[in-house]
Amino acid sequence: MSSSLLARPESVRVRHTRDRFAVLVGRAVSGYHLRTGRPGGSFAGGRAALRISPRVLSSLAGQFTVTLVSGTNGKTTTTRLAAEALATSAGVVSNSLGANLPDGITTALLSAGSEVEHAVLEVDERHLPRAVLETDPSLVILLNLSRDQLDRNPECRMTAESWTTALAGTRATVVANADDPWIVWACRNARRVVWVSVRQRWTEDSWVCPACGNRLVREGESSWNCTHCTLSRPSPRWTLDNGRAVDSRSGTAHLLSLRLPGRINEANATMALAAARIHGVPAGRALSGMADVGSVSGRYEDFQYQGRRVRLLLAKNPASWLETMDVLMDSPRVLFSLNARELDGLDTSWLWDVDFSGLRNRSVFVTGERRYDIATRLYYEQVPFQMVDSLAAACVRDEATDVGDRLDVVANYTAFLSAIRTVRSTGPRSVETGRR
Template sequence: MAGNSDPLTPRAKLAVTAGKAVAAASRAAGRGSGSVIGGRVALKLDPDLLARLAQNLDCVLVSATNGKTTTTRLIAEALRAAGPVVSNALGANMPAGITSALAGGSEAKFGVIEVDEKYLAGVARDTEPKCIALLNLSRDQLDRAAETRMLAENWREGLAGVKAVIVANADDPLVVWAASSSPNVIWVAAGQMWKDDAWSCPSCGGVMQRPGDDWFCGECGFRRPTPSWALSGDHVLDPHGSAWPIHLQLPGRANKANAASSAAVAAVFGVPPQVALERMYQVQAVAGRYDVVQFEGRDLRLLLAKNPAGWLETFSLIDPPPTPVILSVNARSADGTDTSWLWDVDYTRLTGHPICVIGDRKLDLAVRLEVANQQFQVCENLDQAVQLCPPGRIEVIANYTAFQDLRRRVGN
């Protein structure tokens, strides 16, 4: 276990020290947490550093298009019942950020690691995890991300020889296909609200049949596996048929689904569902998401929605009309520069809400809202949008870099 023996060579120790120094310098210069640049420097000095840091940890990897940062937080909280945890809780989820996070956890027993979908196979090779959680796959960053089936194929190939227990969402056909190459899979019925990326069979290309909550391919017989864990209303059903209440401070059905997957992961590490779910109540906000902040005399709830699947989930948890909604969309490198995904979002769900539109690509969004027959105003910035809203609650929904801009402006 961690702390008993020192896996780090002198070179690895030098790499860790150098990485921390660079990260500290980056923070001092006001350039963010410094975890990515620190990790890059450390990996340059010792390319095997991630594997060395993970050597004495029981690791769980969490990957998905939506919900991985939140689920990582929930799992980390649950596993603290069994020992100290190190985690990349702020979402730096590529090898450099992961290395940087693990370098700060010398006494940890568990590593709970969020992993970008494209890096999952490589990080799994380096960290030899005990468990991997796969939540969903949907379109994101259209200009550069591989089409979803290709990502599923990468997962399928990359995970084929992995010893880890895979905890996978039985309701997402792409995830099921990706996980099916693994010998040890625990299926969770976590639901799938956004289905537009899974109408054709990932195995043969046939048309997927979707009677009720079930799904199957009428051509090759690929079908939904029988789950052993399930989300049922406000409860998680475990493999023995016991129902455990979910108490979360995080809103919405998507987070209950995240909690169900997290409970299944915690059980792999010996933490019982009741203990795991009780501990998840501690999580109030995740890297600013769901935070309510006071700004210009209003209460702004900050909500992150990066892609059509995320927007659909977010619309389901906002307060009813006439609560004002501010929408902010950028298309910078970290978001993906292609905004055509806006046309896949059903903005008619905002009917009755006064809407203000901000962000680098506010005009793209304005055209989309016009076609969806919504009433809206285009504003120069957050301050102007807030001034147009009455006192009280405002729902603010933003994609990735727009969300970071908002947090900086409101001092969150």
């Protein structure tokens, strides 16, 4: 697709005195965090800059062709894949560590050099309307909407309504998930939408029509419609089909040769490929950039720890746990680590919406501050498990039951960050084992 569809806005220099001062201070703060290794380096510079000039994000963003990525699940991975695809053709800046609030986005833009043309930015769902208003994006990728940390996040309807208002006022092309009714409804006023079908499996948050409240009916994973009004699944331009991203307009099927495991990452890559093509990047070049990604902010990464090959996986709500189960298909030994701090969400009742029955023939361990919550859930699912105090305890060998060296750790946010610190502090990462 011709890149002329996404003409880059005229370059905007940071010309206001207050904005220039904000940039100088923000870069100084970011540099200080980088040199000293203090926590908060992914957002501290942007936070300082925004306090000096609330409009500095708009001034910075005007110098780039901006792509925004948002949704409940898959934002960080899709952002990384899209950035790597675009980087095969032009300079790219991205908030690759997942700092997706305005201060993290601003920090990322502060780091860009003069050779950078594209900004690929992950955006928290609640902050997408502000990001659209302040960055004037050329392209917006919308992945999915589902319940997530309801003690601190709004329901899907409130998020979708805020997106509808934001998209109605933007010139951006939207790459959107055709299989999610909330996404389709949110895009109803968007100027131009490229629909992508990724065979969405989690449907428990969209049983009623977002438009009229009547029942939705489904046929398989790729068809849905309202029983009362006209809202229905649109025809997709791109479709994920057996590990291939199929472009219906050209009839071309592109093999997704990824190192990242699982069907969910094929879905993320299909969304990223559709975005890259709109930006004018040839499919082969975009795919080669994405194929080199083996981990994303520690996710899916292999570490040598306590004589085990430990792989870290992040799951934070029922939808993401469903996809994680697919990644765990061949895992003989699994550790679940669950916390419920503010960053995680304090409500763990969503565990009862997760199907754990596929783990009945595995060696399963549970840990974390809310280990008893997940232990209770596994007990009623009739999944045998062992309670342990730490990741190290789950690595202890039992000659009678051990199968291989692999241990997959599935954790929510703060438990995941703790696991990363643990494995990174004790030894080198394992040698890459090739593409999966």
